[in-house]
Each structure stands twice: as C-alpha cells, then as structure tokens.
Amino acid sequence: xxxxxxxxxxxxxxxxxxxxxxxxxxxxxxxxxxxxxxxxxxxxxxxxxxxxxxxxxxxxxxxxxxxxxxxxxxxxxxxxxxxxxxxxxxxxxxxxxxxxxxxxxxxxxxxxxxxxxxxxxxxxxxxxxxxxxxxxxxxxxxxxxxxxxxxxxxxxxxxxxxxxxxxxxxxxxxxxxxxxxxxxxxxxxxxxxxxxxxxxxxxxxxxxxxx
Amino acid sequence: xxxxxxxxxxxxxxxxxxxxxxxxxxxxxxxxxxxxxxxxxxxxxxxxxxxxxxxxxxxxxxxxxxxxxxxxxxxxxxxxxxxxxxxxxxxxxxxxxxxxxxxxxxxxxxxxxxxxxxxxxxxxxxxxxxxxxxxxxxxxxxxxxxxxxxxxxxxxxxxxxxxxxxxxxxxxxxxxxxxxxxxxxxxxxxxxxxxxxxxxxxxxxxxxxxx
DNA sequence: TCTGTTTTTGAATTCCTCTTCAAATTCACG
DNA sequence: CGTGAATTTGAAGAGGAATTCAAAAACAGA
Numbered sequence: 001x002x003x004x005x006x007x008x009x010x011x012x013x014x015x016x017x018x019x020x021x022x023x024x025x026x027x028x029x030x031x032x033x034x035x036x037x038x039x040x041x042x043x044x045x046x047x048x049x050x051x052x053x054x055x056x057x058x059x060x061x062x063x064x065x066x067x068x069x070x071x072x073x074x075x076x077x078x079x080x081x082x083x084x085x086x087x088x089x090x091x092x093x094x095x096x097x098x099x100x101x102x103x104x105x106x107x108x109x110x111x112x113x114x115x116x117x118x119x120x121x122x123x124x125x126x127x128x129x130x131x132x133x134x135x136x137x138x139x140x141x142x143x144x145x146x147x148x149x150x151x152x153x154x155x156x157x158x159x160x161x162x163x164x165x166x167x168x169x170x171x172x173x174x175x176x177x178x179x180x181x182x183x184x185x186x187x188x189x190x191x192x193x194x195x196x197x198x199x200x201x202x203x204x205x206x207x208x209x210x211x
Numbered sequence: 212x213x214x215x216x217x218x219x220x221x222x223x224x225x226x227x228x229x230x231x232x233x234x235x236x237x238x239x240x241x242x243x244x245x246x247x248x249x250x251x252x253x254x255x256x257x258x259x260x261x262x263x264x265x266x267x268x269x270x271x272x273x274x275x276x277x278x279x280x281x282x283x284x285x286x287x288x289x290x291x292x293x294x295x296x297x298x299x300x301x302x303x304x305x306x307x308x309x310x311x312x313x314x315x316x317x318x319x320x321x322x323x324x325x326x327x328x329x330x331x332x333x334x335x336x337x338x339x340x341x342x343x344x345x346x347x348x349x350x351x352x353x354x355x356x357x358x359x360x361x362x363x364x365x366x367x368x369x370x371x372x373x374x375x376x377x378x379x380x381x382x383x384x385x386x387x388x389x390x391x392x393x394x395x396x397x398x399x400x401x402x403x404x405x406x407x408x409x410x411x412x413x414x415x416x417x418x419x420x421x422x
Numbered sequence: 423t424c425t426g427t428t429t430t431t432g433a434a435t436t437c438c439t440c441t442t443c444a445a446a447t448t449c450a451c452g
Numbered sequence: 453c454g455t456g457a458a459t460t461t462g463a464a465g466a467g468g469a470a471t472t473c474a475a476a477a478a479c480a481g482a
Binding site: 034035036037038039108114117118119120121122123124125127129130133134137160161165168169171172173175176177179180182183184185186188196197199200203204 | 244245246247248249250319325328329330331332333334335336338340341344345348371372376379380382383384386387388390391393394395396397399407408410411414415
C-alpha cells in the first residue's frame with residue numbers, strides 16, 4: 001500500500017535494477033527479523049517491499065539467495081558502522097570503550113543485532129551462514145586486536161595476555177550479551193553489558209578506561 | 212520403518228503414556244537440531260520418532276507445545292549434566308576448570324549445544340523462548356558464582372571483580388564460543404575455546420588453574 | 423506522443439503441510 | 453482366547469505458500 005513513486009516522478013528516474021535489488025535486500029532483512037531466518041516467506045519479503053510475490057521472484061528467482069545477500073548486507077552494515085565510529089578517534093583507550101559500546105545492541109529491538117542473532121542457530125546447519133558468521137567474527141577480532149596492539153605500543157595498555165586472546169574474548173562477550181539483551185534479560189541491558197565487558201577490558205589492558 | 216517393539220514383546224510392557232511423550236520430546240529435539248526451531252515440521256518429528264504425523268498429534272495436539280517442552284528438556288539435560296560433574300569435585304580450581312569444559316560443545320555436532328543455539332534467534336521474537344534462555348543463563352551464572360565465592364572464601368581465588376561480574380562473563384564466553392564452534396570456526400575448537408576462557412578465568416581469579 | 427522494453431500484477435496451478443477421522447492394530451486384563 | 457480401551461495408520465480434505473505466466477502498467481528514449 002506504500003506510495004513508492006512520489007519522488008520518482010519529480011526526479012524523473014526509474015529505479016535502476018540494482019536499486020530495486022537493494023530495496024529487496026532491505027525488505028528481506030526486515031522480514032528475517034520479523035519472522036526468523038527459517039520462518040520467512042516470499043510473501044513476507046514482498047509485503048515489506050510493497051510488492052507482490054511475483055515481482056520479488058522476478059528479481060530473485062531463488063529466495064534463499066536473497067536471504068543470504070540480506071544477511072551479508074546486514075553484516076557489512078554492522079561492521080562498517082563500527083569502523084566508521086573508530087576513525088574519528090585516536091586515543092586507544094577511548095577507541096576501546098567506543099568499540100565495545102558499538103558492538104552491543106541499543107536495546108532488545110535493535111535490528112542489526114537481531115539480524116545477526118538469527119544466524120546463530122542456522123550457522124550450525126547451513127555452511128554458508130557459518131562462513132558468513134565466522135568471517136564477521138574474525139574481522140571484529142582484527143579490529144580489536146589493532147586497537148590493543150596500538151595501545152600496547154604506546155604504553156597505554158599493559159596486556160595481561162596476547163592481543164589475539166583478548167580480542168577474541170572481547171568479541172565473544174559482545175556476541176553473548178547481544179543475545180542476552182535481545183532475549184530481554186531483565187537485569188542486563190546495554191549499559192550493564194557494557195560495564196561487564198569493560199570489567200574484563202580493564203583487567204586485560206591494565207587501563208581504567210575512564211571514558 | 213523402525214522395529215520398535217522387538218524388546219517390548221519380551222518385556223511384555225506397552226510403553227506408558229509418559230514414556231511415549233518422552234520419546235516424542237526426544238524426537239522433537241533431534242528434529243529441531245536438523246531443521247531449525249522455525250523450520251521444523253510435524254512430519255520431521257514423526258519421522259524422527261518412527262511414527263506418522265497423526266500419532267504425534269494424538270499425544271501433542273499442538274506442535275508448538277511439544278517444541279517448547281523439547282527445548283526445556285534439552286536445557287534441563289544440559290544443566291543437570293554440568294551439575295553432576297561438579298558434585299564429584301571439591302577443589303574450587305578444579306571445579307572451575309571442569310565447569311568451563313562442560314559448558315562447551317564437544318565439537319560442531321554436539322546436539323545439546325546445537326539445540327540451545329537454535330533458541331538464540333527465536334528468543335528475540337518469542338517471549339517463551341526468551342524466558343527459557345534467560346533462566347538457563349541465570350542458573351549457570353549462579354553455578355559459577357558459587358564456585359568463585361567458595362574459592363575466594365578458602366583463599367584459593369583472589370577475585371579481580373565481584374563474583375557476579377566474573378560469573379556472568381564466564382557464562383557469556385561459553386555461550387559465544389559454543390556458537391563459534393558449532394559454526395565451524397576453522398581455528399577455534401573445544402580446546403582452543405577452553406584455553407581462551409581459562410585465560411580470562413586465570414586473570415579473574417589470580418589462580419593459574421593448572422588442571 | 424509513440425514504441426519497445428522492463429517491471430509488476432493477479433489469477434491459475436502445483437505442491438506441500440496440517441488437520442481430521444474412520445478403520446485397523448496393539449495391548450492389558452479378565 | 454475374548455473384550456474393550458488405547459494407539460496408530462492412512463486417506464481425504466482444507467488451507468497456504470511457491471511457482472508460473474499472460475496481461476497490464478510503467479517507463480526510457482526517440
């Protein structure tokens with residue numbers, strides 16, 4: 001029921017094929033969050049996109065392919081967002097604090113984290129999802145490792161273990177608290193989770209991370 | 212196609228109603244692992260149980276109810292197993308090490324952890340699953356907290372933060388590495404994950420946990 | 423405005439799952 | 453054994469969702 005073309009009339013531009021595909025990827029992302037990676041249906045995606053099933057099929061004859069692309073896009077978005085917040089900062093301690101925050105959902109409804117969580121179970125069954133999730137994890141580990149190594153080189157951090165170990169644990173903690181928050185743990189929200197992870201980060205870096 | 216009653220003839224005992232329900236819960240558990248909590252179908256459960264859909268429906272007119280019971284049973288099993296391994300031990304350091312190991316999957320196919328992972332995504336959508344998962348998390352935290360407090364009281368541990376914080380982080384790490392392992396991370400298996408968690412546990416307890 | 427192409431619709435069809443239920447089977451008990 | 457209750461089957465029907473496709477609509481470019 002959405003009026004899709006209001007702007008298009010003005011701009012006098014039909015949506016290009018790739019634009020439409022991006023629309024569909026976004027619609028699929030929302031549909032997955034709403035219905036689960038295994039419960040999502042063609043009609044759900046169509047509804048989110050304001051189209052009919054036939055139109056979706058015209059662009060993506062195979063729904064599974066669209067779902068994989070949606071997951072991939074969601075991960076990219078999540079990761080890019082974190083990187084972007086980092087470039088503005090220089091102090092390793094500040095970087096670490098900001099990065100920890102940016103890895104947590106803003107609340108139980110946070111769409112980015114909800115989407116990632118959908119993959120968790122499926123990754124055990126579906127190799128494609130397993131690879132996607134693993135590669136995201138590794139990139140996040142590298143991100144933390146760079147911060148930790150820089151801080152150590154500058155003498156700001158005194159690492160209690162090798163940076164790879166600490167980085168892996170930090171990402172692991174983020175992941176896990178992301179699940180807790182989206183599952184609506186009554187005592188653990190974004191702030192509490194951040195504080196829990198910071199507790200580890202302080203011990204691991206010897207820095208009080210007061211930001 | 213399974214020959215179910217070979218033994219029954221000998222024992223001259225029909226499976227009681229509750230036995231059959233346990234069979235079905237077990238079949239549902241396997242079906243969920245195979246097809247996902249949102250993808251599992253009545254026929255999948257029936258196949259796992261060696262019955263037809265009608266027979267499953269005879270015992271559980273509502274499939275969703277069966278699925279919830281299956282999840283609950285899987286959690287209970289997982290948690291009870293961990294507790295049982297603890298009772299044999301007295302040394303807090305040893306308890307801690309054993310508990311960390313028992314929270315990790317034995318490999319990518321570990322059915323108990325695979326089942327729990329299935330809940331992760333669904334817990335964001337389905338309140339019942341959220342509650343189940345949250346209560347399991349809290350119980351595991353208590354389990355760790357008891358170990359930590361005992362160790363601290365005995366002077367074996369010198370805790371770097373309050374026991375609740377450390378316990379929450381330990382369970383969180385287990386959770387996260389459970390996902391990594393079932394997603395077949397090429398570098399992180401049960402041993403590596405245990406070592407990563409132990410790295411944190413050592414820093415948090417001031418004990419080298421050499422077991 | 424006209425024309426050919428791209429995109430979308432909506433209905434028809436097929437496929438699949440759940441649900442129901444009468445009939446068959448299995449079983450405990452006398 | 454024979455009986456009645458519990459259990460299971462298998463077929464039929466209902467409901468949905470995926471898929472196909474001809475027709476309609478939207479559009480770009482001339």
